[in-house]
Amino acid sequence: MSVAKAVDILGFGREQMRIIECDNRMRMNVEILRQLIQIDLSEGLRPFCVVGSAGTVNTGAVDSLNDIADVAAEFNLWFHVDGAYGAPGRLDPRKKALFAGLERADSVSLDPHKWLYVPVDAGCLLLRDQAGARTTFNAADADYIKVHGHSDEEAFAFWDYGIELSRRFRALKIWLTLRYYGVRRIAEAIAEDNSLAEYLESIVSKAEDFELLAPVELSICCFRYLPTAFRLRLQTAVSETEVAVINEELDRLNEQLMSAVQTSGRAYLSNATVHGRFALRACITNFRTTRADIDETIEIIREAAVKMSDMLY
Ligand SMILES: Cc1ncc(COP(=O)(O)O)c(C=O)c1O
Numbered sequence: 659m660s661v662a663k664a665v666d667i668l669g670f671g672r673e674q675m676r677i678i679e680c681d682n683r684m685r686m687n688v689e690i691l692r693q694l695i696q697i698d699l700s701e702g703l704r705p706f707c708v709v710g711s712a713g714t715v716n717t718g719a720v721d722s723l724n725d726i727a728d729v730a731a732e733f734n735l736w737f738h739v740d741g742a743y744g745a746p747g748r749l750d751p752r753k754k755a756l757f758a759g760l761e762r763a764d765s766v767s768l769d770p771h772k773w774l775y776v777p778v779d780a781g782c783l784l785l786r787d788q789a790g791a792r793t794t795f796n797a798a799d800a801d802y803i804k805v806h807g808h809s810d811e812e813a814f815a816f817w818d819y820g821i822e823l824s825r826r827f828r829a830l831k832i833w834l835t836l837r838y839y840g841v842r843r844i845a846e847a848i849a850e851d852n853s854l855a856e857y858l859e860s861i862v863s864k865a866e867d868f869e870l871l872a873p874v875e876l877s878i879c880c881f882r883y884l885p886t887a888f889r890l891r892l893q894t895a896v897s898e899t900e901v902a903v904i905n906e907e908l909d910r911l912n913e914q915l916m917s918a919v920q921t922s923g924r925a926y927l928s929n930a931t932v933h934g935r936f937a938l939r940a941c942i943t944n945f946r947t948t949r950a951d952i953d954e955t956i957e958i959i960r961e962a963a964v965k966m967s968d969m970l971y
Contacts, residue, residue, distance in 0.1 A: 661709050661740065683873055684719035686710060688726055695733050707736040712760055713744010716930040716939070718878035720744060723759030739763040746773040747876040749845035750852050756875065770832045773848060773943045780828045791819040847945040851877040854942045858952050867960070871932040880930050880937035882912045883963055909936035918962035925955040
């Protein structure tokens with residue numbers, strides 16, 4: 659969504675954007691990326707940028723950033739990494755290897771209001787080399803934004819690096835959070851969020867009335883409610899059409915369950931589409947979440963399902 663919008667804002671039109679297929683862990687298939695670049699080049703087009711994910715919003719998948727960086731280097735492309743949600747996951751020592759290659763990005767988007775626990779809004783774009791942004795956005799001929807009589811550091815102004823002129827002091831809350839809690843404490847909270855997603859994964863995988871829909875990579879777990887009657891119907895279905903019909907019923911059931919959980923006010927689940935299926939999406943980015951909250955969420959879903967039992971049988 660955000661990349662398509664950026665492409666539009668840059669004036670290219672969405673048809674200029676190529677969406678690359680994923681592997682079964684929902685990571686970009688870098689071989690297909692390479693092939694599409696070669697096809698575009700052979701047709702006289704000029705690919706200029708590749709965007710990888712350091713934690714997708716749907717499932718938390720982290721692309722093979724080193725492999726994408728190699729392709730970007732080979733074809734001289736700008737390498738942007740969308741780390742809006744997931745980049746802080748690198749602070750968890752158990753997850754660090756997933757992010758190998760992040761350091762090769764030309765730019766990284768990062769939303770500290772997501773997984774650095776900072777209040778909204780605090781979106782950042784981190785640039786390897788600030789010179790390009792300065793050349794683009796600095797308006798040296800405008801007298802009223804000139805900073806006089808200060809050292810270079812003091813004269814630094816965000817308006818020289820982006821489109822906003824008047825802007826509030828977003829950096830303050832990020833700075834304060836980092837200073838007050840410290841990176842080590844924040845890293846512990848992130849690691850705990852990841853563990854909680856794994857805890858939910860283990861409950862869902864063992865339960866007879868749930869099904870895991872995507873591998874848990876960071877702090878997101880995508881699953882669906884799959885009551886026994888539906889499981890049996892899926893196991894005994896004789897045709898693809900029958901499977902499709904059952905899955906559509908499950909999509910509707912899970913959509914209603916999500917709404918019921920949301921309106922209960924006791925837990926909040928969002929949704930994702932995974933392999934075409936409606937998934938309940940638990941995204942754990944709160945340092946106060948505990949195992950008891952996870953257990954309760956599962957029970958809330960089951961309670962909502964009981965109330966909807968006319969849909970189940
Ligand atoms: C992976 C990812 N990229 C980009 C965005 C967009 O970020 P923002 O809400 O700061 O515009 C989001 C926000 O949900 C996101 O999760």
